[in-house]
Amino acid sequence: MTAATNAAGFPILSLITWLPLVGALVMMGVRGDEQTVASNARWTALWTSLLVFVLSLVLWVRFDPSEAGFQFNEQLTWLPEYKVGYSMGVDGISVLFVLLSTVLTPICILASWDSIQTRVREFMISFLVLETMMVGMFAATDFVVFYMFFEGVLIPMYLIIGVWGGPRRVYAAVKFFLYTLTGSVLMLLALIAMWLQAGTTDIPTLIHTTFPVGMQSILFLALFASFAVKVPMWPVHTWLPDAHVEAPTAGSVILAGVLLKMGAYGFLRFSVPMLPDASAEFAPFMFTLSVVAVIYTSLVALAQEDMKKLIAYSSVAHMGVVTIGIFTFNVQGISGALFQMLSHGVVSAALFLVVGVVYDRIHSRDIARYGGLADRMPAYALVFMLFMMATIGLPGTSGFVGEFLVIIGSLQVNFWLALLGGMGMILGAAYMLYLYRRVIFGRITRDDLRNILDLSPREWAVFAPLIVLTLWMGIYPSSFTSYFDATVGAMVQNHTAALAAPVKLAAPVKLAGPVR
Amino acid sequence: MNWTLALPEIVLACVGLAVLIFGVLRKQDSTLLSTMFTLGGFLLAGLLVLTRTPGFGFHGQFVADPFSAFNQILIISGAALSTILALDWNRAQGIDRFEFPVLMLFSTVGMMIMAGAANLMTLYLGLELQSLALYVLASFARDDLRSSEAGLKYFVLSGLASGLLLYGISLVYGFSGTMDLGGLHDLLLKPDSATAGLVVGIVFVLVGLAFKVSAVPFHMWTPDVYEGAPTPVTVFFATAPKVAAMSLLLRVMGTSFASLVGAWQILVVIVSIASMLLGALAAIGQTNIKRLMAYSSIGHMGYALIGLAVGNAAGVRGTLVYMVIYVFMTAGTFGCIMAMRRKGRSVEQISDLAGLASNDPVLAMAMAVFMFSLAGIPLMSGFFAKLYIFLSAVQGGLWVLSVIGVLTSVVGAFYYIRIVKVMYFDAAAERFDPRPASLSFVVAATGLFTGFFFLFPAPVVAAAQAAAGVLFQ
Numbered sequence: 011m012t013a014a015t016n017a018a019g020f021p022i023l024s025l026i027t028w029l030p031l032v033g034a035l036v037m038m039g040v041r042g043d044e045q046t047v048a049s050n051a052r053w054t055a056l057w058t059s060l061l062v063f064v065l066s067l068v069l070w071v072r073f074d075p076s077e078a079g080f081q082f083n084e085q086l087t088w089l090p091e092y093k094v095g096y097s098m099g100v101d102g103i104s105v106l107f108v109l110l111s112t113v114l115t116p117i118c119i120l121a122s123w124d125s126i127q128t129r130v131r132e133f134m135i136s137f138l139v140l141e142t143m144m145v146g147m148f149a150a151t152d153f154v155v156f157y158m159f160f161e162g163v164l165i166p167m168y169l170i171i172g173v174w175g176g177p178r179r180v181y182a183a184v185k186f187f188l189y190t191l192t193g194s195v196l197m198l199l200a201l202i203a204m205w206l207q208a209g210t211t212d213i214p215t216l217i218h219t220t221f222p223v224g225m226q227s228i229l230f231l232a233l234f235a236s237f238a239v240k241v242p243m244w245p246v247h248t249w250l251p252d253a254h255v256e257a258p259t260a261g262s263v264i265l266a267g268v269l270l271k272m273g274a275y276g277f278l279r280f281s282v283p284m285l286p287d288a289s290a291e292f293a294p295f296m297f298t299l300s301v302v303a304v305i306y307t308s309l310v311a312l313a314q315e316d317m318k319k320l321i322a323y324s325s326v327a328h329m330g331v332v333t334i335g336i337f338t339f340n341v342q343g344i345s346g347a348l349f350q351m352l353s354h355g356v357v358s359a360a361l362f363l364v365v366g367v368v369y370d371r372i373h374s375r376d377i378a379r380y381g382g383l384a385d386r387m388p389a390y391a392l393v394f395m396l397f398m399m400a401t402i403g404l405p406g407t408s409g410f411v412g413e414f415l416v417i418i419g420s421l422q423v424n425f426w427l428a429l430l431g432g433m434g435m436i437l438g439a440a441y442m443l444y445l446y447r448r449v450i451f452g453r454i455t456r457d458d459l460r461n462i463l464d465l466s467p468r469e470w471a472v473f474a475p476l477i478v479l480t481l482w483m484g485i486y487p488s489s490f491t492s493y494f495d496a497t498v499g500a501m502v503q504n505h506t507a508a509l510a511a512p513v514k515l516a517a518p519v520k521l522a523g524p525v526r
Numbered sequence: 527m528n529w530t531l532a533l534p535e536i537v538l539a540c541v542g543l544a545v546l547i548f549g550v551l552r553k554q555d556s557t558l559l560s561t562m563f564t565l566g567g568f569l570l571a572g573l574l575v576l577t578r579t580p581g582f583g584f585h586g587q588f589v590a591d592p593f594s595a596f597n598q599i600l601i602i603s604g605a606a607l608s609t610i611l612a613l614d615w616n617r618a619q620g621i622d623r624f625e626f627p628v629l630m631l632f633s634t635v636g637m638m639i640m641a642g643a644a645n646l647m648t649l650y651l652g653l654e655l656q657s658l659a660l661y662v663l664a665s666f667a668r669d670d671l672r673s674s675e676a677g678l679k680y681f682v683l684s685g686l687a688s689g690l691l692l693y694g695i696s697l698v699y700g701f702s703g704t705m706d707l708g709g710l711h712d713l714l715l716k717p718d719s720a721t722a723g724l725v726v727g728i729v730f731v732l733v734g735l736a737f738k739v740s741a742v743p744f745h746m747w748t749p750d751v752y753e754g755a756p757t758p759v760t761v762f763f764a765t766a767p768k769v770a771a772m773s774l775l776l777r778v779m780g781t782s783f784a785s786l787v788g789a790w791q792i793l794v795v796i797v798s799i800a801s802m803l804l805g806a807l808a809a810i811g812q813t814n815i816k817r818l819m820a821y822s823s824i825g826h827m828g829y830a831l832i833g834l835a836v837g838n839a840a841g842v843r844g845t846l847v848y849m850v851i852y853v854f855m856t857a858g859t860f861g862c863i864m865a866m867r868r869k870g871r872s873v874e875q876i877s878d879l880a881g882l883a884s885n886d887p888v889l890a891m892a893m894a895v896f897m898f899s900l901a902g903i904p905l906m907s908g909f910f911a912k913l914y915i916f917l918s919a920v921q922g923g924l925w926v927l928s929v930i931g932v933l934t935s936v937v938g939a940f941y942y943i944r945i946v947k948v949m950y951f952d953a954a955a956e957r958f959d960p961r962p963a964s965l966s967f968v969v970a971a972t973g974l975f976t977g978f979f980f981l982f983p984a985p986v987v988a989a990a991q992a993a994a995g996v997l998f999q
Contacts, residue, residue, distance in 0.1 A: 089983055091991065092917075129884065154913075158904035158980070165898055165905075168943065172951045173883075180951050184943065191903075191939055195932035198913070202920040202928075 021084045023098040026065050026112065027146040030138035033058030037135055048130035052123060055134035059116040059141065066112040066145075073105050075492045078500035080151055080214060081105075089154075093210045099151040102497030103278055103348065106490065107271060110355045111144040113475065114267045118260035121363055121472050125259060125370050126174055133174055137260070140166040144268050148275065153201050153211040156279075160236075160272060161194050167261070167269065175256040182249075182256035189249040193236035197276075200232035204284070217283045220508070226288035233281050234292070240273030243333060244303035247326045254322035255375070259366030262318060266325050267359035271351050274332045278344070282336060283501055286508035293337040297423075300337075301430045303330035308437035312444065317365045317375045320445055321358060324401060327434050328354045334431045335416035339505050343419025344498045345491055350412025352490065353483055357400040357409055360476040364394050367469055368449075371462050377445065382454035387464045391450045393473050398446050400480050402439045408483030411491075531583030531590045534574040534598065535638050541567030542631035549624030557622040561613050564627035568606045568634070575599055575638075582644060586706055589644035596846060596993035597641040597773035600853055604765030605634040607857040607968055612758030614962035615864055619872075621667050621756065629666075630762065633659035637770035641777075646695045646705040649774060653691070653738070656767060657684050663762065664755040676754025683747040684737070691734025697727030710782035720786055728783055732793060735778070738771035739827045740820075742800035752820035757872065760816060761860040764823050765853045772827075772849055776834060776842055780997030787837040787998075794835040799930050801828025806937035815863055815876050818941065819856070822900060825938055826852050832915050832931060836922035842994035843987070844918040850986055851911040851979065855899045858972030862893040865969070867959045876945060881954025889961070890949045892973040897946050899976045901939040907979035914987070 033054055040050045073081060080099030088096040100108060119137060126133050140163065147159035164187055172183035205211050208219040221229065239246045250270075254262050282289045304327050311323035328350065335347025367390060368383070369375055384391040400407035403414075413435055421428040454460055465473070483490055529536070545560045545567075552559075575598045580591050609630055616622040636656030643649035661684070665677025699705050701723040702713050713719055737744040752760050783790060805825015812818040830852065833845030865886075866873050883890040899906035912935060919928045961969075979986075 087984075089987065091984075091987065132883070132887070158909070161904040161909075165903060168946070169950060172947060180947055183951070184940070184947065187943055188936060188940060192933070192936045195936055196929075199916065199920060199928055199932060202913075202917050205917070206921050 021098075022065065022068055023082050023100065023108075023145075023149045024084055026062055026069075026108065027098070027142055027149060029062050029065070030058055030115070030141040030145075034135040034138040034142075037131055037138075040131065048127075051131040051134040052119070055119045055138055056116060058138060059112070059119055062141065062145075063112045063116055066109050069100065069105055070109060073100070073493065075102065076496055078102070078496040083151070092205075093212075094154045095152055095212070096155055097152045097212065098146075098149045098155075100149055102494035103275070104148045106348075106352055106493055107148040107268070107275060107355075108145055110271070110352060111141060111148065111268050113479070114264060114355070114359055115141045117359070117363075117472055117475065118263050120468065121263065121366060122258065122260040123468060125366065129173065133170070136166040136169050137264075140170070140264065144264075144272075147272060151213045153205065153213060153216065153280075156213070157194075157198060157201055160197075160276075161191070163269065163272070164190055164194075167265070170261040171253055171257045174258040175261070177256075178252070179256040182252040185249045186253040189239050189246065190236075193239035193246075196232045197236035200229045203229060203232075213279065216280075217504070219284070220511075221285060223287045226285040227291065230281055230285045230288035230292055233276065233285075237273040237276040237281065238299075240276065241270060241329045241333060242273065242326060243299050243330070244306060244326065245299075247303065247307070250326060251319050251322040254325075254362075255316060255318045259362060259369065262322075262362040262366075263359040266321070266362055267355045270325060270329055271355055274329065274336060274347065274351055277333065277336050278348075278501075282339070283504060286505050289337065289505075290339070290509055293339070293423075296333055296337045297427055300330040300333040301427065303327060304334075304431055304434035305437065308434055308441060312437070312441040314441075315377055317377055317445065317449070318362065319375075320377075320441065321361050321365065324438060324441065325354065325358050327438065328358070328401075331413055331416050331431060331434055334420055334427065335412075338416075338419040338423050339502060340419050340422055341498055341502050342415050342422070344502065345494065346412050346415025346417075346419055348412075348494050348498070349408075349483075349487065349491060350416060353400070353408035353412045353480075356476055356479045356483070357397055357407075360397045360473065360480070361401065363472060363476070364390075364397060367465065368462075372458060377448050379456070380449045380459065381452040381456075382450075382459065383462070384450045385454060386459065386462050389465045389470075393465070393477065394446065394450060396477060396480065398442045400484070402442050403435050406481070406484045408480045408487075410484060411487040528581060528583040531578065531581060532588055532642070533578060534571040535635050535642070537574060538567055538571045538631060538635045538638065541570070542628055542635065545624065545631065546628050549628065555622075556624045557617065557626075558613070560624040561609060561627050564609055564631055565606060567631060568602050568609070571638075572599055572602045575602070584648075586708070587645040587648045588639075588642050590642060591996050592989075593773070593777065593993040593996040594642040596989055597769055597849075598638045600769045600850055601634060601637045601641060601766045604769060604853045604857065605630055605637075605762065607853075607861075607972070608758055608762035608765065610964050610968050611761055611857070611861055611864060612756075614964050615758050615872075616756070618867070618870065618962075619667060619756065626663070626666060629659045629663050633663065633762075634766065637766055640770040641773045643774065643777070644707050646698065646707070649778070650688075650692060650695060652770075653774070654688065656770065657688065660684075660763070660767065663759045664751055666759060667756045670754075670756075672754035673756060676751045679754075680747055680751045687734050687737035687744065690730050690737075694727045694730025694732075694734060697723055697730060701727060707778065707782045711784060714783065714785045720789065725786070725789055728786065728790060729793065731778060732775075732790060735771055735775045736797055739768055739775065739831075740824055741797045741827050741831060742804045742824060743797075745801070745804065745824045748824055749817045749820040752823075753814055753816045753874075757816070757860060757864050760819075761857055761864075764819065764856045764860065768823070768827065769849050769853060772830060772845065776845060776997060779834060779837075780842055781999075784837075784998050791835055791837050794831055794837075795924065795927055798828045798831040798835050799927060801825060801831065802931055802934040803828075806934040809938070809941045812941075813876055814874050815866075815879070815945075816874055818876065818945075819859060819863070822938070822942075823856065825934065826856075826900075828934075829912065829915055829931060832919050832924070832927055835927060836918045836924060837998065838918075838922065839994045839998045840921060841918040842997050843990045844914040846990035846993055847914045847987055848911040850990070851899075851907040851976075854972045854975045855896050855906075855908060858892065858969055858976060859896040859900065861965055861969040861972065862889060862896065865889055865958055865961045865965055868956055870959065876948055878955060879945065879948045880952040882949040882958075884954045885957045889958075889969070892969050893949060894946050895973050895977045897942040901942040902935050903939070905977075905980050907976045910979060910983055
């Protein structure tokens with residue numbers, strides 16, 4: 011039975027989720043010689059992902075930002091004897107991540123148009139399956155459904171890194187797989203424990219279930235094992251530089267753009283609202299790891315010789331800011347974390363594409379290999395500069411808003427936290443400007459750089475939406491923050507109320523306010 | 527005496543005799559027809575199992591209940607899949623004799639009797655009927671040294687295990703005065719009825735049955751027999767007898783000795799942990815894919831035993847769901863392994879799979895589905911198997927077992943994804959020979975089941991629930 015409370019009038023979330031898979035199945039049926047199959051696969055993938063993107067715009071338009079709970083709900087019985095349903099819905103936190111996934115997928119497909127030449131069909135199938143998993147994960151309002159999509163992401167990503175990656179791709183792919191799986195299986199046990207305690211895996215119900223304090227700590231650690239690897243937090247971040255360096259450009263883009271957000275999303279969706287006491291208890295621990303991540307990985311980034319590795323380490327630093335924001339438990343901090351996640355999703359994705367542009371031409375990511383590109387590629391230099399500035403957090407770009415809000419939020423917690431967390435912005439400026447100088451400025455010394463070509467129309471098409479988004483988010487952030495204001499407000503309120511509650515109840519407590 | 531209760535077994539035995547006579551009288555090639563008759567017999571028996579009325583027969587020695595029906599259907603499915611796989615393979619290997627399906631039939635009859643046993647004596651008869659046919663099947667490629675070795679090895683070690691089991695049964699009988707499973711249950715409800723001799727007997731029974739499901743430390747025969755036996759026989763070994771032995775284990779522990787769960791639980795926990803650990807660690811170093819699957823099946827039996835260790839109906843349900851999913855994904859994996867033939871000879875090294883994704887994308891995708899499923903990655907059926915098992919384990923408070931279980935599943939994932947790596951990431955090796963249609967059929971059917979189980983888990987779970995309700999009352 012499909013619930014009728016769907017604002018769009020049809021099961022739009024399921025459609026967005028499963029349509030890419032349909033596209034992938036269609037592609038499997040394509041016959042013909044290799045050239046035809048490749049060309050058909052590219053176009054099928056592009057059109058499918060564009061169609062999905064257009065559909066997701068319906069979410070954007072029809073979403074009611076004043077509502078704190080889940081919207082566009084869908085409900086199907088699935089495992090009735092266990093009270094597990096296939097249920098979908100988005101709230102202010104997840105709706106923008108669904109959009110982020112649907113925006114980045116066509117961009118990735120376009121970006122790999124020429125750079126992927128072997129087994130094109132399999133690549134496109136993997137990408138569409140990956141889109142299904144990502145969207146499904148953000149749209150799931152059932153813990154078991156969430157878990158299935160969360161882990162399901164591993165399969166296409168493992169293949170994308172392993173088949174189309176660089177020289178050490180096998181090592182990177184296996185490391186990525188095993189790191190994330192280890193965390194995930196512990197989350198599975200936490201999931202089961204919460205399931206048995208609450209009698210359901212419905213996320214809105216779980217949010218309003220009070221778990222015993224002693225149990226919360228163990229659950230928090232189990233969830234932490236999974237989400238911290240995904241974020242990734244220091245010291246379990248080591249899979250990320252390997253995965254990024256070896257992955258093809260589109261793989262890196264989706265990894266940085268969406269997959270890293272899954273961990274932080276998990277903290278926001280599960281750890282903080284469901285385990286308020288444990289979250290408060292572990293906040294100093296999280297702050298410590300985050301601050302170490304911000305400073306340590308920024309310094310590591312400064313020493314990198316490989317462009318992708320540098321951006322990978324900068325991602326860890328930026329995600330450190332996100333985890334600081336989440337665990338401040340105030341509106342500014344959490345809004346800032348969300349905004350930073352979105353901004354990082356766009357900007358770091360764009361930076362990997364920026365690296366991809368020169369990699370496609372020269373086939374090297376070595377910083378020393380470049381220099382003086384401004385002469386031959388002025389448009390490229392401009393685009394690079396914009397995204398570099400956004401990473402640093404220049405006012406007027408998307409990067410500024412998130413970091414600024416997180417610093418405000420963390421100031422309310424602790425001055426030193428804000429100071430050390432803010433160090434990331436300074437160090438970020440150092441390593442990014444240093445990178446930019448070495449790649450773009452200076453004189454061209456190598457012969458093959460003398461006739462390197464500037465951005466092609468296809469590449470402009472790839473960058474244009476990202477440029478628009480970066481500036482839009484920087485200049486008029488409230489068109490995005492308004493989506494999650496109500497949800498974050500309710501979340502902070504619930505958190506404060508849960509901590510203030512003098513008596514812990516074992517039974518599920520229904521709080522006032524629209525849940526379904 | 528309600529003999530109609532055993533109609534499926536009787537019919538299957540008669541089909542076996544008929545095929546035997548047919549094969550002897552018909553001089554020319556009779557493999558195809560006898561295989562078809564066998565499959566028809568399986569189908570008929572399956573229908574009869576589904577339609578018969580529950581109850582006790584043969585003076586309480588034989589039982590038909592949802593539990594036996596569930597396992598018998600699964601046994602028949604495993605046997606039918608192996609029979610289909612054997613058809614073209616045996617022909618290609620030159621061992622296509624009509625005795626093969628006959629032996630499969632008799633072995634299946636034995637297993638069905640095992641699943642329907644309500645008495646320790648019936649249990650033993652079924653077990654021996656099954657084992658005797660299996661000894662011959664393991665050495666069916668009689669000109670092949672490894673096959674003969676596998677048969678002999680299985681014969682000696684299985685004989686030992688049967689001896690242990692029989693000794694355990696005699697102890698149980700001696701100290702309790704009954705061989706009836708229900709009678710034992712009633713007897714043990716009385717306080718102080720669990721004498722030391724009886725408990726020793728239970729341990730022997732447990733050991734004998736643990737051998738049959740190849741749980742550590744009684745697993746030694748598995749890798750050698752899996753590797754040496756003709757591959758269709760390995761499929762059979764990996765599916766139907768495991769189900770039969772597991773159902774016996776569940777039945778004996780879940781009815782007769784249910785009240786002594788505190789006494790034997792720790793044993794099952796230890797066996798389960800040891801199996802999961804060995805299955806995960808020992809498989810890493812394997813280069814032969816049949817040996818790897820042997821260790822994999824040891825590990826999977828460890829997971830399935832978690833359900834028994836929980837010692838309630840929810841645990842049994844988890845085990846039953848696990849066995850269903852296990853049978854289909856294992857049969858499918860072996861289907862893919864049997865497609866590994868070059869120039870008419872079968873190859874068994876993992877490295878032979880190199881670059882399969884570019885040579886034969888469909889087969890590679892099917893194999894990848896099975897590997898991810900065996901590793902327990904979601905959307906594949908293997909995840910649900912683990913989900914139900916761990917659900918019951920956490921519910922039963924077996925935290926140590928659960929944590930070790932999920933961690934060994936990560937170690938196990940390493941060697942499964944290594945096979946995916948070989949198929950997808952490595953440079954293409956020589957192509958395999960074209961696949962016979964029978965093999966494609968089995969791989970497609972089991973692959974669809976494994977890949978799309980997530981769409982319809984409810985019927986299987988409901989059936990397992992009904993079956994599990996019989997035990998631990």
